[in-house]
Amino acid sequence: MNAIVDLPQDHLNKSGKNIPIYKERGQREVFCGLTGIIWLHRKIQDAFFLVVGSRTCAHLVQSAAGVMIFAEPRFATAIIDDRDLAGLADAHEELDRVVKALLARRPDIKMLFLVGSCPSEVIKLDLSRAAQRLSKEFVSKCRILSYSGSGIETTFTQGEDACLASLINDTPKQVAAKDKNLLIVGCLPDVVEDQFKRLFTELGIENVSFFPPKNSQQSIEIHGNTQYLLAQPFLAETARLIEERGAKRIAAPFPFGIEGTTAWLKAAAHLWGITSEHFEGVTQGKIERAKKSLARYLPALENKTISFFPDSQLEIPLARFLSRECGMRVLEIGTPYLHKQHLECELDLLPEGSKIVEGQDLERQLDRCRADQPDIVVCGLGLANPLEAEGITTKWSIELVFSPVHGYEQAADLAELFARPLNRSMKLAA
Numbered sequence: 001m002n003a004i005v006d007l008p009q010d011h012l013n014k015s016g017k018n019i020p021i022y023k024e025r026g027q028r029e030v031f032c033g034l035t036g037i038i039w040l041h042r043k044i045q046d047a048f049f050l051v052v053g054s055r056t057c058a059h060l061v062q063s064a065a066g067v068m069i070f071a072e073p074r075f076a077t078a079i080i081d082d083r084d085l086a087g088l089a090d091a092h093e094e095l096d097r098v099v100k101a102l103l104a105r106r107p108d109i110k111m112l113f114l115v116g117s118c119p120s121e122v123i124k125l126d127l128s129r130a131a132q133r134l135s136k137e138f139v140s141k142c143r144i145l146s147y148s149g150s151g152i153e154t155t156f157t158q159g160e161d162a163c164l165a166s167l168i169n170d171t172p173k174q175v176a177a178k179d180k181n182l183l184i185v186g187c188l189p190d191v192v193e194d195q196f197k198r199l200f201t202e203l204g205i206e207n208v209s210f211f212p213p214k215n216s217q218q219s220i221e222i223h224g225n226t227q228y229l230l231a232q233p234f235l236a237e238t239a240r241l242i243e244e245r246g247a248k249r250i251a252a253p254f255p256f257g258i259e260g261t262t263a264w265l266k267a268a269a270h271l272w273g274i275t276s277e278h279f280e281g282v283t284q285g286k287i288e289r290a291k292k293s294l295a296r297y298l299p300a301l302e303n304k305t306i307s308f309f310p311d312s313q314l315e316i317p318l319a320r321f322l323s324r325e326c327g328m329r330v331l332e333i334g335t336p337y338l339h340k341q342h343l344e345c346e347l348d349l350l351p352e353g354s355k356i357v358e359g360q361d362l363e364r365q366l367d368r369c370r371a372d373q374p375d376i377v378v379c380g381l382g383l384a385n386p387l388e389a390e391g392i393t394t395k396w397s398i399e400l401v402f403s404p405v406h407g408y409e410q411a412a413d414l415a416e417l418f419a420r421p422l423n424r425s426m427k428l429a430a
């Protein structure tokens with residue numbers, strides 16, 4: 001396989017710092033977009049995710065879910081078998097049968113996502129057509145949407161982007177001018193959403209809503225007077241569709257760590273004309289508390305080296321947090337995809353000379369990692385075991401998406417996610 005390593009494109013950020021961005025193309029080692037179902041099904045509480053895929057897809061979703069046993073699970077796989085692959089069965093008819101049986105048995109499902117996979121793409125099963133056809137039949141009972149979680153098209157966090165984009169496409173366009181509102185975009189655990197809601201209220205920012213909503217019946221307000229803040233850095237398509245409806249993105253770093261959270265809140269506060277005195281009055285106590293909690297983990301992290309393998313697209317904001325607030329030295333920041341506009345404020349905060357590699361050529365990256373010998377590597381599950389066997393401490397990037405890590409109250413928890421494996425390795429070595 002050809003591997004291409006471009007010369008770095010020097011990215012001069014706003015503060016004039018030089019951040020070289022290398023591009024690699026080659027073998028990738030990432031999860032597919034089906035993984036997003038694990039946090040999406042917890043968030044949208046009356047939705048069901050039906051993967052149209054193979055037994056491999058079913059195993060992936062089940063093992064990513066930690067082999068949870070539910071009385072009434074909210075995700076499943078309609079298995080494409082040999083007859084479907086050989087073209088002996090009409091896959092559309094089969095799918096209609098499965099969906100009808102599911103909705104007859106589970107009238108509590110108010111929104112059904114048909115999730116495409118590699119096999120459904122290979123047999124060219126048009127799930128958007130199936131969703132339209134079934135929507136007509138179940139109109140007023142259940143909204144039926146589709147998106148692709150296939151590994152051919154998506155890395156694991158892009159599954160959320162594809163899902164949210166399908167939700168936007170299914171939301172009626174609002175043409176009439178409405179009052180100014182703030183939309184927070186990206187899945188957040190309920191506990192974090194509630195904390196941010198309280199913070200916006202204390203700041204005096206009214207009319208705040210979160211997308212995706214907890215309930216499929218909740219209306220989503222997007223119009224020319226909508227300002228939106230991204231809570232996750234991997235929502236390129238969702239952001240594009242939101243902007244197509246006239247909403248404007250508030251440029252800010254992402255709310256990871258104390259500094260990121262403060263800058264994220266401040267960017268919205270500024271637009272709402274909140275005074276700095278009031279902003280500080282609301283945030284100061286929370287910042288002090290967060291700093292105190294974070295301090296517990298700093299001895300384990302300071303001056304330790306870290307490298308990121310490209311996986312979740314959270315790598316750049318996390319590298320910024322770990323270097324600026326935890327004193328770590330970041331050797332390499334791999335990211336599957338770099339959206340320069342969305343990450344501009346983050347790039348601005350990275351230390352001078354930080355090395356970013358966009359894309360992946362696995363073998364070359366492993367060689368660099370072995371040469372660098374970082375104290376800890378952030379990578380996907382598939383790489384963690386082999387690296388651990390070579391004596392390199394790892395952190396699973398998927399855990400950083402599952403766990404509540406945004407906001408002031410989670411800043412210390414986020415640091416702990418890195419401190420824990422480092423402490424464990426130190427104890428083992430001792």
Ligand code: SF4
Binds near residue numbers: 053056118
């Ligand atoms: Fe299914 Fe493709 Fe994901 Fe494998 S990579 S689990 S075949 S969607």
